[in-house]
Amino acid sequence: MAKPSTDTWDKEFSPWNDPDEKPLIRFKNVTKKFGDFVAIDDLTLDIYTREFFALLGPSGCGKTTMMRMLAGFESVTEGTIELAGQNIADVPPNQRAVNMMFQSYALFPHLSIYDNIAFGLKRDKLPKDKIDARVAEMLKLVRLEKFARRKPHQISGGQRQRVALARSLAKGPKLLLLDEPLGALDKKLRQDTQFELMDIQETTGTTFVIVTHDQEEAMTVASRVAVMDEGRIIQVATPGGIYEGPNSVYVADFIGDVNIITGTAKAAGESKYYVDWGVNQAPILATSERPFSDGQECHLAIRPEKISITKEKPEEAENAVQGKVLDIAYLGNLSTYHVELPGGQIIKAQTANTRRLSRRNITWEDPVWIRWNATAGVLLAE
Structure with a gap:
């Protein structure tokens, strides 16, 4: 079993541990079928107040179906979904304390930003005075006070995204569902908007559930991440x-870059294996x-960042293997070396480019040594 995480969310905010x-x-044993196709398979999950929860997985894994059931756009085939202790199966979408923000934003083009919100x-x-006060509060929250009288086509994509968010939050829902909300933005704007979303979520205290296939986005914004595959939550x-x-292996491979070495285990002491x-x-x-x-x-x-690469054989190393540099990916802040081992397996080793690159110390076809500590990897059964 993996050791508990010590990242910041665990320390500062972890109601799931209480x-x-x-x-x-x-979600209690929820199954959703479309004819014979099982979109959600006996799923059980708890999400807590003030969480920024991410549903992450490839297309067709069931994450959007989960969100649509929460919103009331899809019915549950088996099991129950509770919101604040109430079974919401028979509660129509417009009577749930839930709002949904779509990737397309779905703003009314003929209405001003004020009227959209x-x-x-x-x-x-x-009453009009309450509407005025609430809209002003939302405009301030998303920093669009100066744009209240403009139409959606008169503002940028990132600003339209913030208008859609303000409109979704205006009625003070307990839960806000975000379906690929940043998918239409370019990468730089998407990264900036991720932090804006986090600030707004923290300011309002609203529970956010985001559906995304972008692992970097999920890792950036979420308090917890549910990795899904074929209608099931894997972790x-x-x-x-x-x-x-x-x-x-599925989760390790889906999240970030990883090397997978397959073999058989043999005991080597307490909690240690060859x-x-x-x-x-x-x-x-x-x-x-x-x-x-033994033999399993x-x-x-x-x-890759846990593996170091050198031309010289390491004097002391728990694990050291010789190979040949097959390829190099220079990413500015990082360089990733693809090292071919004698058996043909490719291992990726990553180094941080902390100095300006005048001449590469290790280049293509070089014989090299890669090394890592016994604690650097995670041993998995499946």
């Missing part, structure tokens, strides 16, 4: 927990809190 904390949202409040027949943990302690992995290769030493039996197939997942 047995007395009641979840805001509770005020739309739901006017439908609820609130739920904080971003640090998911990255450093994946529970399967991994026999290649013909004429010395066994790899790894640590694991999870027990493995295992998979060692090691992140």
Whole structure:
């Protein structure tokens, strides 16, 4: 079993670790079928008040179906979904304390920014002074006070995204659902907007559930991430927990860059194992809190940044393997070396470019040594 994560969310905000904390949202054995196709398969999950929760997975994994069931656009085939302790199966979408923000923003082009934000409040027949006060509060929250009288086509994509967010929050929902909300923005703007979303979520205290296939986005904004595949949740943990302690090869491979070395385990002391992995290769030493039996197939997942690369053979190393540089990816702040081992396996090692690059010390076709500590990887059974 992976050790608990020690990233900042765990220290500052972790209601999921408190047995007395009641979840805001509770999926209980939820199954959703479309004919014979099972979109959600016996899913159980708790989400807590003030969480920024991310549903992450490839297209078709069921994350949007989960969100649509929360919003009331899809019915549950089996099981129950509770919001603040109430079964919401029979509550129509417009009567749930839930709002949804779509990727397309769905703003009314003929209405001003003010009227777009005020739309739901006017439908609820609130007094004009209360509408004015609430819209002003929302405009201030998303820093668009100067744009109240403009139409959506007169502002940028990032600003339209903030208008859609303000409109979604105007009625003070308990829960805001965000379906790929930043997908239409370019990368730089998307990164900036991620931090704006986090600030707004923290300021309002609203629970956010975001659907995304962008792992970097999920890791940036979320208090916890649920990695999904084929209608099932494979792992739920904080971003640090998911990255450093994946529970399967699928999660390790889906989140970030990773090397997977497959072999068989053999006990090497308390919580230590040798991994026999290649013909004429010395066994790899790894640590694991999870027990493995001798001869059991295992998979060692090691992140490229945990592997160092040198031309000289390391004098002292728990794990050291010689290979040849096959390829180099220069990414500005990082360089990733693709090292081919004698058996043909490719291992990626990453170095930080802390100095300006005048001449590469290691280049293509160079014989090199890669090394890593026994604690650098995660030993997985599947």
